[in-house]
Amino acid sequence: MSKKEPSRNFVLRIDADMMDAIEKWAADEFRSTNGQLQWIISEALRKSGRLKKIRIKKNEE
Template identity: 75%
Template structure:
């Protein structure tokens, strides 16, 4: 049986306490985990800067983007 490819990578991130507190509060306000909020923040920054490729799934499903 072929091994499934892992699509996520883990890494250590160091942030100061005030930044982490703000991220945790923001995550709670958005009903996300801290990890989920960080992923969302990074994804949004990449998307807005044009550095994130459009996902094949969204293209295939015909979803609109707000670009």
């Protein structure tokens, strides 16, 4: 099992219409609302070149 960096919690204010749209999108993609928000943010960071590529290591037995 690989070690995961600890996540950080914070409060995010989103207007009701935007939250409704995010919740519907998350349901359409079979994700939680939190998972959808993380995906939206990471995609935006990746596309802007502000997030380093994350390497996934396979465990070799």
